[in-house]
Amino acid sequence: MIIVMKYGADEAQVEAVVHKIHQSGLKEHLSRGAELTIIGVIGDEERLDPSRFAILPGVDRVNRVAKQYKIVSRSTHPQGTTIKVRGIEFGGTQIQIIAGPYAAESAQQMNLTADALAAASCRLMRCGAFHAQPYTAPRKEREALAWLKDAAARHQLPVMAELPDVRMLDAFMEYDIEMIQIGERNMQNLDLLREVGRINKPIILKRGVSATIVEWLMAAESIAAGGNHNIIFCEHGIRTFENAYRNVLDVSAIAVLKQETHLPVMVDPSDACGKSWMVPALTKAAIAAGADGVLLDVHPNPAEALYAADQALAPLDLAQLIAGLQPLAAALGRSL
Amino acid sequence: MIIVMKYGADEAQVEAVVHKIHQSGLKEHLSRGAELTIIGVIGDEERLDPSRFAILPGVDRVNRVAKQYKIVSRSTHPQGTTIKVRGIEFGGTQIQIIAGPYAAESAQQMNLTADALAAASCRLMRCGAFHAQPYTAPRKEREALAWLKDAAARHQLPVMAELPDVRMLDAFMEYDIEMIQIGERNMQNLDLLREVGRINKPIILKRGVSATIVEWLMAAESIAAGGNHNIIFCEHGIRTFENAYRNVLDVSAIAVLKQETHLPVMVDPSDACGKSWMVPALTKAAIAAGADGVLLDVHPNPAEALYAADQALAPLDLAQLIAGLQPLAAALGRSL
Amino acid sequence: MIIVMKYGADEAQVEAVVHKIHQSGLKEHLSRGAELTIIGVIGDEERLDPSRFAILPGVDRVNRVAKQYKIVSRSTHPQGTTIKVRGIEFGGTQIQIIAGPYAAESAQQMNLTADALAAASCRLMRCGAFHAQPYTAPRKEREALAWLKDAAARHQLPVMAELPDVRMLDAFMEYDIEMIQIGERNMQNLDLLREVGRINKPIILKRGVSATIVEWLMAAESIAAGGNHNIIFCEHGIRTFENAYRNVLDVSAIAVLKQETHLPVMVDPSDACGKSWMVPALTKAAIAAGADGVLLDVHPNPAEALYAADQALAPLDLAQLIAGLQPLAAALGRSL
Amino acid sequence: MIIVMKYGADEAQVEAVVHKIHQSGLKEHLSRGAELTIIGVIGDEERLDPSRFAILPGVDRVNRVAKQYKIVSRSTHPQGTTIKVRGIEFGGTQIQIIAGPYAAESAQQMNLTADALAAASCRLMRCGAFHAQPYTAPRKEREALAWLKDAAARHQLPVMAELPDVRMLDAFMEYDIEMIQIGERNMQNLDLLREVGRINKPIILKRGVSATIVEWLMAAESIAAGGNHNIIFCEHGIRTFENAYRNVLDVSAIAVLKQETHLPVMVDPSDACGKSWMVPALTKAAIAAGADGVLLDVHPNPAEALYAADQALAPLDLAQLIAGLQPLAAALGRSL
Structure with missing residues (x-):
């Protein structure tokens, strides 16, 4: 000091x-x-x-002079950490794509999505948000978890879902959700961070839209302090004066995190920009900047999606994007 | 549309x-x-x-053309709403001050604070935050609620406290906390908003540091949709590029809210700026802009406060500030 | 360091x-x-x-530890500085209002404005911007200066105008513009700052919409370094994510400037918010926070204003606002 | 409307x-x-x-519904425009790198820089800023232009320099500066935009640190309205709450500009982040997002640079970065 x-x-x-x-x-x-x-x-x-x-x-x-994060800091842990989910490695040379719809609509929608992911060689499936409709939607979280698991099981894909509230944690354990996302609005929800710090599933920690990198690292430290060191950062865009897109994807944060922490770093270009036509450019930028993977919003038929229709990639878009990422990953000394 | x-x-x-x-x-x-x-x-x-x-x-x-908030909108409810807490009116001509420490440290600290508030003619007491120490502090919420209620009871002051997590709601009811604050980090925590929408205690809804006014109004609508219309907005400062103070107190938001909603509007100058020496200027600005009251951070001995020592007013500072507010309120056609 | x-x-x-x-x-x-x-x-x-x-x-x-501004710093000049313009004092107990239209439209518009200002006891007149229409407007600066001076002369009002470009400085001297404004877009235009540092007219230095207070103080230092210490700061609002108004008026900056510099501080509520209905609330907030004066956008007939019609006060609005400011100033120990 | x-x-x-x-x-x-x-x-x-x-x-x-920019809009000019500087094409498949020091220090520094650029196969040279030292530096622009031109001439490199003030335009014409940069602080300096609209040299228009994309397009329109359509956009980072780096490089803006305008788009990663160690990651991200080129800060010996030493690439860094960009460009279907 x-x-x-x-x-x-x-x-x-x-x-x-x-x-x-x-x-x-x-x-x-x-x-x-x-x-x-x-x-x-x-x-x-x-x-x-x-x-x-x-x-x-x-x-x-x-x-203050000393940094307030220790466990997650690269200073005390110079080697990069890799995190494995059923054999799939985050933070290594392979780039990971976790894809799936913004909102769970039906078992059929989930099944079609899982088929599209498998066809495009994606290795993990997600379901974005359980709270698509702020104050009207019924609470169907458990049903959605079942759809997600069943659809993913058809292709042996591990799944990731956002835990919106501590009271849902039991359901996540019961359905064996392999990776748990802490959403951007909960990045500083200490009760939630403490709870997921006590389990041993990999946590994807999204950056709050107005959180500094230091606050983000400290949020990760709050999880790690509980014993769970399986944390993956996920940049989600930050809120600025620019309103041509939802958030500004902060690629500089990827470079800083790669220096400050030994943990893997992902990016969510779909949620960051909110427009599917921008997703390929942002995905490439994120990977070129050093991200270990991306989260992608994919819907079997975006024109019929109930929510956020204009940010979802169709199965064909996903296949094309992945085809374009192959040479890019190779040029960066990585694989896909 | x-x-x-x-x-x-x-x-x-x-x-x-x-x-x-x-x-x-x-x-x-x-x-x-x-x-x-x-x-x-x-x-x-x-x-x-x-x-x-x-x-x-x-x-x-x-x-979209139509606004997405209805119950809280002044369009459909042109008269201003007043909210009463044990006879103390929010949203009327009288300006209200809710004061108390940032963190609960001890029963004695709370008692000394309550004495200082009573001496300065404050009519309500609060205790700021239960989570002062992110990842080290033990959970002492219940003890803190008891200290707060006991201290306030000595001077018949109703109390206000922040509800950090749905699981604490029972304790708040049990201790009869008269007003419940939703903190800035929880402004879009839909589970919490729904829960406090089902009770009938007045809710102080703080603005998230990067929330637009429209998002804030929609958060209030989420509470109101559950049946609880006793909502008071509280501006808390927004995050910008300026780092000479914690947040930028947005007085323009007071003017806009007064036009857009029929509900009362308060301001928290202490948390907004984070520096006690700035609090008097910001309190005056907030009231001049039309706020119905302020939240003030008061500690019996700031030099010994465990957290946020430099944003707390000492009892003498509080008395001086209130003396200065009397003529200001009168000049604006209000009372204190 | x-x-x-x-x-x-x-x-x-x-x-x-x-x-x-x-x-x-x-x-x-x-x-x-x-x-x-x-x-x-x-x-x-x-x-x-x-x-x-x-x-x-x-x-x-x-x-860096040491501050980079010296001449304008209160550290080395603890007493507040007052600046006089034809006997009118800035930075003293009297609050000053400089009013006039956003854009110069005609001699008649200027004359009617000057009449309105005199009737409302305003002591100074301004003409806001010469560049109202970015890329179509003809260059009529000299004509506008003549209208402004002639109109103001009818009521012995000193005038203030924005110097948009160094090449206009000769015209400003020729027409004896008593106060010169450096606009928010030029706050870091070093060539312009140097030029006005060499003359001895009072300079109103507007804050850039994304300038920190430290950058603003350094811009003032750039002027002062040339010998001209007659500098008045003018807060103009900052750009943030909120788009319910043009800029966020930063009243906290008034408090910080009052501590950091010995020079007077004004505020431009009209340009900050861009909506005339918000101007009275913001003017009161600015004065309550300690501002030494305000700039107000006034038009003889806003409904017919060519530009920025919705931010101009009509003569009657101005008179009402000033009537409301009298008791407020008195309550703060100041005069109007 | x-x-x-x-x-x-x-x-x-x-x-x-x-x-x-x-x-x-x-x-x-x-x-x-x-x-x-x-x-x-x-x-x-x-x-x-x-x-x-x-x-x-x-x-x-x-x-408003209609967009206020026409000449620069892709709506009315669907084909991408390429701009040639002595045979070097901007906006085509080849990616261009314009490199050189932040500040002109001496003829020798410039010569060593030009040698380094030629060795790394850069095709254009720049000299960053003439105003490195806000209020103390003497005006040595002409000398700097001469150093720049002489150094570049040794390797037949066209040059680019920032025009800080209209009064310098004659010198730029006299020294035949092939490309003219409008700096981020001058993006909305209408006098300067009008002047460069009248000449026929390519203009690199930097984005102001708090300018929206629409404002940036309108600034380009202001140049184009004068007849000069040879405009290249250059993203420079935007100012946000994050202070881990100077500005946040906004890669999403590249994607939007590529859709909104037919003109080329470059990026300045060095000025955006202000840290040389981050430049390679940001350069790659910019190119992956679709940028037509980058501006790089290069100094023959950063440890001895007078200003901004920590953002300059050394000759060896530059060579390594360019070697890494070759496969990346190829993977994106472009050349370097």
Whole structure:
């Protein structure tokens, strides 16, 4: 922690800060410049809220220096981590695609989707969101989980679904949902993070639309603190002033995460932009930037999709996109 | 709903759109300009996802025209609504202040806070957040609720607390927490919104840091749809590129809400800026802009606060601020 | 300047940093924590680009500590500065209103505006923008300046106008425009800042819609460095994800500027929100937050305004707003 | 233009809107829904400011429907346009790289840079910014132009430089700078846009850090309106809440521009992120998303660069990056 004193702070103010540092069982390191006095705090300052010093008279600002995430940090774990789901590896050289519809509509829709994924050589299936219709939709989560599992089972695909609420966790365990997504709105839902920290299924942690990368890493740390280190980050776009698309896909975050954490990084181009015609360009950009995989919104017949129809790829679009990704992956030294 | 066709869209594309409108049981209204064809959709288009038309060939974009919030809208309820909590009125001419600490530390801290509030003529007490320490803190919510109620009872103050998780709702009912806050991270937590929509306690709905006003109104609609119309909006600041303070307090939102909804509007200047020295200026700005009240972070001894020490007002600060607000309220035709 | 080494940086990397500090004629101050090494740089580090150290192996990040603005800083000039324009004081207890149309349309429009301002006791007149119509409008700046001066002269009002381009400066001097506005798009136009730094007329420096407060202070420093210290800041709203209004008026910036600089601070609520019905609420919020004055968009007949018709106050609106501001100013210990 | 009346607007209000439409020489198209009345405006509504209708009583909002850019729009020019600079084609299948230092330091620095570019098979040279040091640097633009041209001439490279101010245009013509950059701060500097609209050199138009894509297209239209259609867009990153890098590189904008305009699109990853270690990932992402080329910050010895040292690629980095781009370009059906 570094405490910068205000221009013109007097000796008594500096001493009061030093006194509080000692009271907290830590040591200070004083540096007096021509204009400014800076006080470094040494010791286990992690547990101390910087605001306790910021409030003292004469203090201009207080900055943490040490990072607040440890388990997920690459500093302490320089090797990249791979996570396996029924033999399918995330974070290795192979790029993974998890695909499926935005909303579960029917068993038939799920079956047709699973067929399309298998035909396109996708190895995992997902069902996007259980809450497609905010305040009118009936709660059919269990039925949707059954459809998803049954459809995927026809092609031996492991499945991924979003856990919207802690009370659904039992159902997810019962139906053996292989990967659990924490949605962007729940990225900082600590109760939910703690619960999935106690199980040992891989967690796909979506970035909140206004979450900084540091907040995202700390959310992952909250999961990891419970013992579950099988975490995969998933960039989902951030909210900005631009409204030509839903969110701005932040490819720079991929590069930063690859440096800051040893865990795999995926991207959801469909949810990020909200327009199927943009998905191929964004998928390629994400993979070129270093992503370990993508989530894709696929519907057997987008024109008849009940929700978010214009962001779903049709089976043919998916096949074409994957065909285009093959040489791209090879050019980057990866496989698909 | 308005469907704008692309420049150069042909007749067959227009007809396909019209056909789909008919299929959906609605009627169209065609307007052919020199360059563009625009198709209005008439009927109960509310239940139809615009993406179903956006996906059709030749369609440039689809815009909803009707607003998606009804119960909370001033259009259908032109008179302002007042909400009473043990005789204290929100949304009337009197401005309300709900004050208390960011985090519950001890029974003594709560008692000293309640004494300070009573001395400053505050009529309601709150306890800010149960999750002050993301991934280390033990779960002491029940104890904190007991401290809060006991401290407030010494001065007959109704209390307000944030409900972080549906599983805590029983405890809130048991301890008779008079007002329930939905925190900014839960503004779009539909499960939580539905639950508090079923009870009849006043809800303070904080704005998410990246939520638009329309999304905020729709979140309120989600609560109201369950039957609970006792909703008070609370602006909390939005996240932008500026990092001189935590969030940017959006006073323009107060003016817009006052026009768009009949429900009361409060502001939390302490959480918005995160710096106690800025709170008086922001409180005055909020009230001048038309807010019906404020939430204030107050601690009996900020220098010893465990969390967020630099955003808490000391008892003396609170008394001074309130003294300054008296003439301001009068100048605006209100009371304090 | 503070240099934070990476976790695990080795001794040779620390030495290379120290070596470069010495090469630059400065001294280092080493602080070795349990996990991190931090190096303070002491001396006239202002002239050194932090990137020169950021690039060295083992360096995690480099932060400037000293502020880069001096002349405009309150640190070195604790007393507030007042700026006088023909006896009218900015930055004192009196609140100033500069009003006038968004665009100059005709001599008659200007005369009617000046009459309305005089009737409402406004003491200064402005003409908003010369570039109302991006790529079609003819260049009529000189004619507009003449209309503005003539209209204002009928009531002895000093005038303010935006200088869009250095090549117009001669015309501004010739017509004796008493105050010069640097528009939000030019806040970082260094050529323009330098030019107005050489004259001695008061400058109203608008904040760019995505400029941080620090960048804004540095832009003012660029003007002041040329010798002209007569600078008035003008908050104009910032661009965010919210699109219910043009920009978000950032009242927190008023509080921060009042602490960071000794110079006066104004606000332009009309341009910020772009809707005349919101202007009274925002004007009151700005003044309650501590602004020294406001810029208001006034048109003799908004329904016939050629541009931005919906943000202009009519003469009657202006009179009513000013009547409402009188008690507010008094409640804040100021006059109007 | 579409005018949406307020819920409950009465007949007289609708008639007043229709009257004003007629007065403006246009025709209306009325659509009365169950709840809302919508009025389409037909004719040459381009020249009419929507605010003139927004101000009328009973009007909820007014939206333009037709796009305000024509010359640069792909609607009216479906074929992609290629722009040639001494035989080098922008917007074709070949990807172009324009590289060079952020700031001109010396003739030797420029010569070494040109040598590095030639060795790496770059075909164009640039010199980034003449204003590296905001308020202290002397004006040495002419000298810098001479260094740039001389260095580039040794390897027959055409050059590109940023025109910071209209008064420098003569020097740019005199030194025969082959391509002219309009910097991100000048994207909406109409005087500058008009001036470069009158010459026939290719213009690289950078996106302002808070400019929407529509504003960017309209800035290009302002240039094109003067007769110069040789415009190349250059994405430069946008300002958001994330501060792990300078700006967020918006790859989605590439996809949208490729659909909205027939003109070429480039990307500046170096300026966007401000960190050389991130440049390779972002360059790949940009090209995978469909960019026609990139601008790269290259310095013969970044450790000794005077400004922005940590964003410059060294000659070896450049060679490695280009080697990695070759297979990527091929995988995308392009060449380098």
